[in-house]
Amino acid sequence: MTAKDLLPIALFAAVAALLPLFVTQNTWLNFAVFTLIICLAAQGWNILGGYGGQYSFGHAAFFGTAAYATAILQMRYGMNAYPAFAVGVAAASAVGAVIGFLSFRSGLRGSYFALVTLAFAEVFRVLANASEVTGGAAGILIKLDVRPANFQFDSRASFYWIALGLVTAALVVTRALERSRLGAQLVAVRENENAALALGVDALRVKLSAIALSAAITGAAGALYAQYFLYLDANIAYGTWISVEALLAPIIGGAGTVFGPVLGGVVLHGLSEFTKTLVGRIPGLDLVIFGVLLILVVRFPPREIPGLIRMWRARR
């Protein structure tokens, strides 16, 4: 990895970090924080789905595990929020490794892998819904105690910078992966697993490393979500909504690229917010317009936004 590799990331982080100095309205900061959380979850998906070609439909399993771990450790065991955050990320990563081991070892690929991950997430959702430790139906609440020592901040800007820091870190990790031996092997597995095996790539090990890393990043998004909204229930933590968000953003922004998930996340949520202000007060109409725009974006190949830009440039 050279300085040239990191320059765009540094540029992005610097520009984005200045945002709260110009945008002081909390409405917008709240929107930005939520978008960054989704971007982070999507970056996790991108490692496994974008670079590894293993399309997961169940990243909620990692998002939810980290979120619940963070909340439960704080509320039931009195742990400080920062180590709880770290344990949450580690727990998500471990869950990723276990799910990966079970499904990759059985040779599940493509839609079979997608279905198995979906099933895992659903199982977690049902368990969390029924279990005592997660608060079951009533959900779990992190005590509101606004102090930086508790990972709770008075200003939304502080949260924004933390979320941005995590997104930037994930960008750096993705770039490092891209330039590393593991990254090259992962792409080889994506392009042709049998050929990669023939060349001596340990496909199982490569995929396991990818899913563990992927789960950790999406887990960080989950833990951050819990810390930001301070409330979880099974449908929030393990619901299909987050699995869909996590895979939609990279697919739109460009799967298997460093900035794809961030671009996709910002465009998706920007679009949804834009349509919301556009149509004003008729409930649901913005969702209709958003859906139509989404279909248009996905319909016209090359699908990803960078592809569209390239196409547009080539025409001129």
Add this chain to the structure above:
Amino acid sequence: MTAFSPSRRTVLLGAAAALAAPRIAGAQPAAVKLGILQPVTGALAQDGEYGRLGAELAINEINSTGGIRALGGARIEMVFGDARSNPEGGTAEVERMNSEGVVAVVGGFASPICLAASQAASRYDLPYVVDVGVADTIVTRGLRNTFRFGPGFGKVTSGALDNLVKINEAAGKPARTVVVVHEDGLFGSGMARLMQNELPKRGFEVLETISHPTPARDMSNVALRIRALNPDLIIPSSYYAEFVLLSQTLQQRRIRPKGIYCVLNGAASNFRFVREFPQAANLVMDVNHWADPRKPKTAELRRAVEAQNRFWLYNTPLNYSAVMLVADALERAGRADRAAVIDALGKTDGSFTRHIMPYGPTRFENGQNQAAQAVNTQVINNDIKVIFPEEFADARPVFPWPAN
């Protein structure tokens, strides 16, 4: 009260005027902005619409009867937010309402939305009045800005058990054995566990607890099991579709216990159920939120709602009452200032009578109205009647069910 009482006419006129001319510029005192938060898209859209309806009716009524007098007759301007049936949506809308300068927020409907939205509002010391959300945690977090006019889960369930004992005793203790039927998800399992623990203490024998998934397509096995157990009483905790299916199956198979007693049921206090399945709904009892049937205003509001071809659900009176509560606090605060409104809300007492809920004199403790309670309802002659507590009842319980 006659059908054409002046106050009803004023309400309708006010509603018509508000619809016809939403923005009349004038030299009136500045309008007070009030945030109304409801999920009107997504899974909870129907509930959200009925909540919004209640808030609108209250705001129209306040505006057409002279506005907030203490503020020189200031009108209330609704700032509506769609919570999209999830907590993030609720939070985002509270942020927007805050930037638009609302003096308070009313609504939320579901507990997760109420929890997140009231927390977001607490950052700005923005008063938040919960309309429905029953989770006990909503008012036990120590948030100064959060108030709930209706009852919480603990109050509803303990009241449900006490009332069951009283109704049973008044009828000469016909019921002794119980079968609990519950959906195996969130609220059903919790309710079933509570029933299993508490009913034996009150002299009932729980023969069996039968769970079913949501959605369920067939209730025949559950019904057959109930027939075999032959309980005096069935206590179901299910959502709308499953409860409708269960009560229909019981009816088809001619299984008639001495009563069906629901707690916070999705169907039993819902006029859709009564209209669409009158026979299955007949005589089903429920413990739920319900408007005070003795207040003339309740009948008036119900007619206004039904005139729009809508059902009379509890969301409407709860939101109507919550908006009236804020209006009352504004009158007493004397200024559209958030801190003053929080202060006034906390000091609300029995002089607040513009609500239509069957509660005693209002008294807030840690943001929870101590007088709030659920009531027992029963479907009698295609209508939903209040049968208990007696001071609010407009019908006598039909229990045990007649034999035919």
